[in-house]
Amino acid sequence: MGEVKLMKGNEVLAEAAIRCGCDGYFGYPITPQSEVMETLMARQPWNSTGMVVLQAESEVASINMVYGAAATGKKVMTSSSSPGISLMAEGISYIAGAELPCLIVNVQRGGPGLGTIQPSQADYFQAVKGGGHGDYKMIVLAPSSVQEMNDFVDLGFELAFKYRNPAMILADGAIGQMMEKVELADYKPRWTKEEVLEKNGDWATTGKTASRKKNIVTSLEMDSAKMEQNNLRFQEKYRKMEEEDVRYEAIQCDDADFVIVAFGTSSRVCLKAVEVARAKGLKVGLLRPITLFPFPNKAIKELARKTKGFLSVEMSAGQMVEDIKLAVYEAGSNARVDHFGRMGGIIPTPTEVVEALEEKFSWELSYGVKRSY
Amino acid sequence: MTEEMIIAGFGGQGVLSMGKILAYSGIMEDKEVTWFPSYGPEMRGGTANVTVIVSDTRISSPILQEFDTAIILNQQSMDKFEKAVKPGGTLLYDPNGVINPPTRTDINIYKVEATKTAVEMGNPKVFNMIVFGSYLKVRPILSLDNVEKGLEKSLPERYHKLIPLNLEAIQKGQEIVKDVQLV
CATH class of the missing domain: 3.40.50.970 (Thiamin diphosphate (ThDP)-binding fold, Pyr/PP domains)
Known part of the structure; x- marks a missing residue:
């Protein structure tokens, strides 16, 4: 240790x-x-x-x-x-x-x-x-x-x-x-x-020796066809990140009717909000994205098939909520996605989060089913 | 066990450092701890407060609106945090600096004449450790051995010669704390 x-x-x-x-x-x-x-x-x-x-x-x-x-x-x-x-x-x-x-x-x-x-x-x-x-x-x-x-x-x-x-x-x-x-x-x-050479020698400017090609570091490419190839390579890399390096933590999501999605400080507040909500008998879980890009899109999609709603809790006017909506849309689910946030340097409190959840999902809470449009 | 507390007073009273020593003592006791201060303009010339959470399990929100314990060292903090103590919780205050004593009837209230005692001890700087001692008396969540270790860890080595004085102040605080109301 x-x-x-x-x-x-x-x-x-x-x-x-x-x-x-x-x-x-x-x-x-x-x-x-x-x-x-x-x-x-x-x-x-x-x-x-x-x-x-x-x-x-x-x-x-x-x-x-x-x-x-x-x-x-x-x-x-x-x-x-x-x-x-x-x-x-x-x-x-x-x-x-x-x-x-x-x-x-x-x-x-x-x-x-x-x-x-x-x-x-x-x-x-x-x-x-x-x-x-x-x-x-x-x-x-x-x-x-x-x-x-x-x-x-x-x-x-x-x-x-x-x-x-x-x-x-x-x-x-x-x-x-x-x-x-x-x-x-x-x-x-x-x-x-030696380690830098071994790990990064094929692209880094480590001092050219007679035996290897020049390594050129630049973001400039005047040939559009080549620049498009560069972009395609970048995109392939980003897709690989989405395949291999998504990280998230799911807390009490298995039986959850509602899932709070929050990261960083607001996820800490929401962890407490889940405790408060559960004590009130509400089946609430927390999905905490650890990587924001790549976003845990698949995890949201899977949850979207069984939960009634997602509440994105952010210290902003609502930004990550758009990525959640995208995932829910891609899942073909009619789970409702809403947002609660505070701005200007204010951190929401756990009680505020639970109250927001109850207010925004009052329809689902009253009728016990997903609301259809 | 989870103890969620707020320590609030004027900047310079040693509010943040008391919280830090408490948190370090918690670590010595193998507990999870979070120390969350007010920072920025709030700190300058006005009130200072720190939320300290000590728990056997993973700590959730560092932002709280209700506390198990409030240690209140000036009137502004009393106005703000008396109402934030959970029913059945604990409020500890120094009457010096508090004009209107607490009025809640559903919480345990203790009074510690720490300012006065610090002056009597000839060292106003140990004020916060007297208050800390009183807290440990009424909420014995940490052993004194671990508090001593916490002091060693949180004070730079050049101040280690002051540890006996701090322990004496903690001892004093344990002796002078008075019940005002127990529920």
Whole structure:
């Protein structure tokens, strides 16, 4: 068993980065994730593992440093919060277009604009539908505890390198600021030069030797026919993610009449809401997507055949609810899909969630059957 | 066992650090813990509060509107959190800083003269540990051995020389807590 500590989510991100053998972190401070770089600077990993930590002059600079460093086949990352991620969107699109692995952490705060520094989940669309321009996808992991903030750093890198694609940890201010018991991973050494060559030598700019072809890293392709082939290859990769790397947790869904779908902080609130609802005699379950892209589409489809309704609970005006509706539609089910959310940095309470469920599904609750249209 | 509590007072009273020591003591007792603070502008110059949950099982929501226990250290927090104590729950307060004492009749109420005692002990900084001691007396969910280990874990090594003083304050808190109302 690893070392057990009481730590903030943000601190754990930094600690996990050092321990998983990350080669470089480039970032720019912003509330509510400034503790990530604070912790890294205090830990001074350049003296121990040799990891580079650099405060760039802006988010735009940070993401482009990540772009450059990722091209060398090393494990590099950045973190920011909502407005900062918007600034990085162009760079993320270039990284996806150049097919480079990296880890980006978004500790979300309320928007739009400068918004608030309190937690939010309103960057769901930005994270799972692209954010930057062009047809690209990121692997998006949604931690719901400080332990998962630890675990998903290593997992994020693993998936990023598996697909040569940017991976994002989509957390929020609450998980960043909250302290919980966490079992830290053991130290993994950083990849040696030989290991980088062996793993990534066929695409990374590791210094050309006489015996191999040039590795060119670019997102530019002026020949449309070739660019379409690139896009087809990207799409194939995204379909493979959907086949192989969907992660979710289903809690008390087996006999559920209603399924709450929630991720991150709101899934924690909903776990309590399920307890409250069950105590009232309502058969409610919780489906917690762990990967937001790839989305647990199949799990929703299967549940759609037996449940009366889905309630998407998000700290936003309702974004993930659209993906749930799509899955229910594809299942040919008439299960009803509704949304409950709070915005502007407010976290819903478990009681509010149960009340919303009772109000929005009052027809089904009164008549005991699916409502038909 | 799940204990859901709120500790609320002014910034600088040691509310967040008391919560942290409590959470660390919980870890020493092999329990799950969550420490969720108010952060941002709320913290600056105004009230500070932290939700601490200690449980034998997986912890669900860090956001709660009802608590098993509320530790209340100023009037603003009393106005906000007296009503948030579950019926049959526990409210612990320091009368110094609370102008209107609690009026609920369906909860256990305890009073701790922590500000006064801290001054008598000659060290206002141990105020929060006196309150912590009183809490441990009325809600003995953690053993004192583990509290001592929790202190060791949560205080940087350079402050370890202050652990005996903190333990003394905890001891004092256990002695001076008074029942106001038991249900």
